[in-house]
Amino acid sequence: MSDATPGPATQPEATQQQDWTVRMVLDWTIAHLKQHGSESPRLDAEILLAHARGCQRIQLYTNYDTPLEPEQRAKMRELVKRRATLEPVAYLVGFREFFGLDFEVGPGVFIPRPDTETLVVTLLEVAKEMTSPETLRVLDVCTGTGCIPISVAANCPRAIVTAVELDENVVKMAQRNAEKNNVASRVRILQGNLFEPLSPDAQFEFIASNPPYVTDEEMDELQPDVRFHEPHLALRGGRDGLDIVRRLLAEAPSRLARGGVMLMEIAGEQAETVRQLYAETGQFEAADIAKDLGGRSRVVWARKKQ
Numbered sequence: 001m002s003d004a005t006p007g008p009a010t011q012p013e014a015t016q017q018q019d020w021t022v023r024m025v026l027d028w029t030i031a032h033l034k035q036h037g038s039e040s041p042r043l044d045a046e047i048l049l050a051h052a053r054g055c056q057r058i059q060l061y062t063n064y065d066t067p068l069e070p071e072q073r074a075k076m077r078e079l080v081k082r083r084a085t086l087e088p089v090a091y092l093v094g095f096r097e098f099f100g101l102d103f104e105v106g107p108g109v110f111i112p113r114p115d116t117e118t119l120v121v122t123l124l125e126v127a128k129e130m131t132s133p134e135t136l137r138v139l140d141v142c143t144g145t146g147c148i149p150i151s152v153a154a155n156c157p158r159a160i161v162t163a164v165e166l167d168e169n170v171v172k173m174a175q176r177n178a179e180k181n182n183v184a185s186r187v188r189i190l191q192g193n194l195f196e197p198l199s200p201d202a203q204f205e206f207i208a209s210n211p212p213y214v215t216d217e218e219m220d221e222l223q224p225d226v227r228f229h230e231p232h233l234a235l236r237g238g239r240d241g242l243d244i245v246r247r248l249l250a251e252a253p254s255r256l257a258r259g260g261v262m263l264m265e266i267a268g269e270q271a272e273t274v275r276q277l278y279a280e281t282g283q284f285e286a287a288d289i290a291k292d293l294g295g296r297s298r299v300v301w302a303r304k305k306q
């Protein structure tokens with residue numbers, strides 16, 4: 001029995017294994033995860049226990065005094081052990097909600113953030129106003145789980161989406177996510193580096209990206225959950241964080257159809273610089289900035305000059 005999990009060492013003398021109730025396991029886990037540096041120990045404990053029991057979180061509270069089955073307890077023990085090393089909860093349960101949809105996630109893939117919903121909302125709003133062409137070709141570069149292209153396809157029936165991802169295993173996961181969310185017929189996932197896997201003449205009404213944009217300096221300051229567990233490929237953007245942003249802006253104009261729109265997620269403090277980078281290409285109308293729910297600048301977008 002590991003000392004990192006509910007076990008004999010922490011149980012009252014006379015208590016049998018099967019006497020560990022939902023309440024006891026929750027209380028124990030919350031204290032344990034707090035001690036190991038989780039910033040959301042109660043939420044973590046609830047999500048993990050619901051997962052171990054195969055129930056909804058709300059059902060923990062309606063079954064507070066129900067003892068755990070031995071298999072549930074064994075499963076919980078493994079989950080808590082991993083969470084105590086600050087492995088992200090999303091990896092432990094294997095999925096993450098984004099834009100009201102379910103996405104498979106796991107070690108090796110960047111976990112979708114609510115911040116990125118700002119990009120999806122902005123794209124959908126601009127798409128709604130674009131009366132022609134009937135079919136909207138959308139490209140998403142650095143797609144990860146596929147959260148951007150899949151949410152766009154699910155909410156915009158006119159969209160035909162292409163997504164590019166460098167990591168082969170992540171490509172497969174994005175493909176499964178498209179199938180799971182019933183948009184696989186309108187979402188094509190390609191493996192490769194940025195624009196490389198596209199056919200030479202492929203053009204788009206929208207190009208979107210949540211590129212890596214964390215600066216070298218900030219990489220060392222990221223929370224341990226992110227820094228030690230999430231893929232640096234999806235995070236590291238070089239000295240000023242904008243290495244990939246510059247490469248995207250260099251090629252995007254030739255890939256955009258007439259009146260096409262480029263949108264990128266960035267960090268708030270990069271917004272003005274990125275707006276300037278758009279301007280320096282000489283190929284875009286003045287860029288707009290969309291803010292996330294926390295009020296920070298999060299998306300810089302602009303229309304290609306006609």
Ligand code: GLN
Pocket residue numbers: 113115210211212213214226234235236
């Ligand atoms: N906002 C992300 C984070 O630090 C970074 C995302 C990115 O580099 N694309 O969690």
